[in-house]
Amino acid sequence: MGRLLVDGRDVANLMLADTWARRARGMLGRRRLPEAMWFVGEASVHGMGMTQALDVAQLDADGIVVAVHVLRPFGLVPPRRGAVDVLEAPRGSFERWGVRTGSRVARDDGTGSGPGG
Template sequence: MAAPAPRARGALRALEVDGREVAPVVVADTYLTRLRGMLGRRPLPPALLLRPAGSVHGMGMREPLDVAGLDDGGAVLDVRVLRPFGLTPAVRGVTQVLEAPVGSFARWGLVVGSVVTVGDAAP
């Protein structure tokens, strides 16, 4: 049996909140993809997961974002709206940060205590 093909960098994957697929997500897991984040993306992707990351900033952003801090297991520890040129504080235990256009978390039912997972293929 052949080994599965490696995942392409920047490929969309399936984002799940509490076991429900909610949106495609870009996983930023290299220095350069984390550095870029949402900056200069038009339109914004439905979601962006930065890992590892403990906090994020809105320098150069033009619109607010929903931001959630996640632990290693994907549990949501902090939820807030990041305004342009704002900064999120470091929250103990946060090792990943999920960003999405403002209003996305409400539609997905994502709150503190939710569990976020990432599948292999976009919905």
């Protein structure tokens, strides 16, 4: 587990979905959703099997938000030109954190790695 940075501000605990198994599970079937989940190498996501809406940001290779969506249960966020990763969080999180198109997000795992890290 690491931390999520938005425009240089530390805002939340972050789970990294960087393997096929972690990406496949995502936020599905969790009693309590993680504060934020970063899907590495995914340009789109779906809400199949989800019971609540999520905030979704599509990110370019530098961690710049290229699009922001609300993913409703059983909905779909299609791929977007330039997007290479996806950030998900419980609905309402992005408003609190100030995540919008053009924001820069980064992962901090204590080593300074990750886009913007």
